[in-house]
Structures are given as C-alpha cells and as structure tokens.
Amino acid sequence: MKNLVIIPAWNEAESIEGVIAELRRDAPGFDFVVVNDGSTDSTSNVCRRLGATVLDLPVNLGIGGAVQTGYIYALRHGYDTATQLDGDGQHPASALPAMLECLRVEDADMVVGSRFIEKKGFQSVPLRRVGICFLSFWVKVLTGTTLTDTTSGLRMASRRLIRAFAEEYPNDYPEPESVVRALSLGAKIVEMSVEMRSRSAGQSSISMRKSLYYMVKVSAAMAMARFYNWKKKGLDK
Amino acid sequence: MISTRIQVLIVVVMCFCVASIFRLLAQGKMDYKLGIAWTFVFGSVAALALAPRTLARMAAFLGIASPMNMLFFFGFLFSTGILFSLSRRTSRLQAQVQRLAQETAMRHEMSNDVQENKLQLR
Numbered sequence: 526m527k528n529l530v531i532i533p534a535w536n537e538a539e540s541i542e543g544v545i546a547e548l549r550r551d552a553p554g555f556d557f558v559v560v561n562d563g564s565t566d567s568t569s570n571v572c573r574r575l576g577a578t579v580l581d582l583p584v585n586l587g588i589g590g591a592v593q594t595g596y597i598y599a600l601r602h603g604y605d606t607a608t609q610l611d612g613d614g615q616h617p618a619s620a621l622p623a624m625l626e627c628l629r630v631e632d633a634d635m636v637v638g639s640r641f642i643e644k645k646g647f648q649s650v651p652l653r654r655v656g657i658c659f660l661s662f663w664v665k666v667l668t669g670t671t672l673t674d675t676t677s678g679l680r681m682a683s684r685r686l687i688r689a690f691a692e693e694y695p696n697d698y699p700e701p702e703s704v705v706r707a708l709s710l711g712a713k714i715v716e717m718s719v720e721m722r723s724r725s726a727g728q729s730s731i732s733m734r735k736s737l738y739y740m741v742k743v744s745a746a747m748a749m750a751r752f753y754n755w756k757k758k759g760l761d762k
Numbered sequence: 763m764i765s766t767r768i769q770v771l772i773v774v775v776m777c778f779c780v781a782s783i784f785r786l787l788a789q790g791k792m793d794y795k796l797g798i799a800w801t802f803v804f805g806s807v808a809a810l811a812l813a814p815r816t817l818a819r820m821a822a823f824l825g826i827a828s829p830m831n832m833l834f835f836f837g838f839l840f841s842t843g844i845l846f847s848l849s850r851r852t853s854r855l856q857a858q859v860q861r862l863a864q865e866t867a868m869r870h871e872m873s874n875d876v877q878e879n880k881l882q883l884r
Contacts, residue, residue: 560867578871579871580867580868580870580871581867581870581871582864582867583863583867584859584863586860586863586864590860590863590864593860593864594864594867594868597868598868598871601868696856696860
C-alpha cells in the first residue's frame with residue numbers, strides 16, 4: 526500500500542525541518558511531498574537539503590491550491606492514501622499509522638484528526654472554537670453527519686477521494702467545504718482523536734480580521750457544495 | 763431636457779474614452795471583446811446625449827423623472843454588464859493560472875528527478 530503525506534508550506538523554513546524529521550521518525554511507512562506555496566523564505570532549500578520531494582509552486586496559490594497540487598501528485602504517482610499535514614508542526618506524525626488503521630478498519634474514505642473528541646492538547650483560541658462549533662452545526666444541518674473538528678488540517682483520504690480532490694478542490698479556507706463536498710459525493714468520513722500542538726513558528730493564514738469573512742464565505746460555499754454539482758457526480762468505485 | 767453644455771461635455775468625454783480604447787486596442791493592450799463592449803457603452807451614451815428627444819421619450823416610458831437620470835441609468839446598466847462579465851473572466855483566469863502553476867511545479871519536480879537519475883547513471 527502506497528501512502529503519501531502532503532505538506533503544504535508557505536514560509537515555514539523555521540518549522541519544516543522538525544516536521545520532516547518527525548515524519549521520518551514516527552511514520553516511516555509514509556512517503557511525503559512538500560508543496561512549497563510560493564514561499565519567499567528558504568522553505569524550499571531547507572526541504573531539498575533534507576532530501577525531501579518538493580513541488581515548488583511559482584506563485585502563492587493559497588492553502589486550497591497547494592493541497593490540491595499534492596492530491597494531483599498522489600493521483601499521478603498511484604498512491605492509495607494521501608494525508609494532509611500542516612507544515613507548521615501542529616500535527617503529530619505519530620498519529621498517521623493509527624489513522625491509516627482507522628481508514629482500513631472503518632472502510633472509510635476520509636479520517637479526520639480531531640482535537641475535540643478527547644479535548645487534549647492545543648484546543649485553539651475561544652473565538653475560533655465558537656466558529657468551529659458553528660461550522661460543525663452547519664455540517665450537521667447540511668449533511669446529517671456529526672463532525673467535531675471541521676477545520677482540522679490533519680486528514681487522510683482514500684484513493685477515491687484523492688481522485689475527486691485532484692479534480693476539484695476548494696480554494697481558500699478549504700477544510701469545511703471539502704468535507705461537505707466529500708459527504709455529498711457519498712464518502713464515508715470518520716474522526717479520530719488526535720492531540721495537536723500550537724504552531725511551532727510562523728503565523729496562521731486566518732487573522733482575526735478575516736474571521737467574519739471566513740465564516741460567511743465558508744458557510745455559503747458549504748451550502749453550495751451540498752446542493753450544487755457535487756451531489757450529482759458521486760465517487761468513482 | 764438636458765442643456766447643450768452638458769450634451770457637449772458628455773460627447774467630448776465619451777469621444778475621449780473611445781479614443782483611449784482605440785489606442786489600447788492598437789497597442790495590443792486590450793482584448794477586442796472588451797474593447798468592443800466599452801466602445802458600445804461609450805457610443806450609446808454619446809448617441810443618447812445627442813438625441814435628447816429620444817432620451818426624454820425613453821425616460822417617460824420607463825417612469826424616470828429626468829432624461830439625465832435615464833442617461834446615467836443606461837451607463838450604469840451597461841457598465842454593470844461588463845463588470846459582471848469581467849468577474850466571470852477573472853474567475854476563469856484564476857482557475858487557469860492555478861492549473862498552470864500546479865503543472866509547472868509537477869514538471870519542475872519531474873525534471874529534477876530526471877537530472878538526479880542522470881547524475882547517478884554517470
């Protein structure tokens with residue numbers, strides 16, 4: 526079974542070395558690719574020095590475009606699973622083998638690492654937790670599925686979802702929307718408790734100022750994803 | 763009715779705009795589709811300004827109190843149409859740029875792989 530880890534990275538030179546070292550130590554059965562999203566620092570050089578496979582995007586596409594690049598890579602190289610893992614050191618690589626086992630046992634299309642099942646580790650700031658709560662409620666309303674951590678960037682996708690995401694993936698703030706798209710396609714999504722950390726370096730792409738826009742945009746996009754074209758397509762067998 | 767002064771002003775400004783469009787088209791700095799659309803808008807506004815009776819009749823038909831407002835309404839309507847079309851084109855271009863950037867990254871990585879393999883073979 527071929528497993529890929531997609532690491533979207535934008536100006537993560539300070540933290541990426543630790544992420545790669547952790548992956549090699551705690552998830553040796555996983556290949557990984559760093560998608561350098563037009564960084565202006567030495568992210569790409571650091572990764573190459575460490576012998577990592579790097580996809581250098583010539584311009585900054587944003588998280589959605591960077592992650593989709595990883596899914597396209599996974600599809601073209603025949604990977605069975607693709608796991609999105611942030612380049613800022615928030616996600617523990619040690620969770621990957623358990624997520625893979627969960628994907629297999631549950632016969633799921635996606636396993637999402639959730640901070641809020643056992644409520645251990647970094648739980649995000651209170652205002653964001655309110656937003657995440659609302660998005661979980663919105664997912665429940667739109668799809669009937671209960672998910673606790675809809676904004677989690679730690680997620681493992683099956684081959685069927687790799688194909689779907691390589692074809693079409695939301696652009697900005699993609700996590701909640703991609704979950705609704707996957708559910709609308711008939712994918713089975715399960716959550717697994719994962720203890721996350723606060724970012725080791727760099728800044729989050731979502732500032733407090735952008736939060737309101739984020740909520741409005743994401744909520745509307747999720748509703749569109751549920752009721753528009755994705756519903757008709759269905760996942761490949 | 764509209765005064766002669768404002769008629770002249772509108773026609774002069776519209777002529778200047780059309781001339782600018784033609785210059786951009788000649789220099790290859792504007793797409794013909796957009797150039798034609800803008801020329802149509804400017805030309806229509808100028809034509810309506812030169813035909814105040816038609817303008818007044820249209821304003822009365824649509825229930826707009828002043829012919830001048832009718833003129834602005836037309837300009838606004840046409841401009842909105844062009845802006846909407848531009849929004850569509852920008853979104854399409856964004857998707858195309860994204861695909862292009864992704865393909866560039868893939869090909870760059872592939873060529874790096876090939877070069878490394880060549881070096882290993884030597």
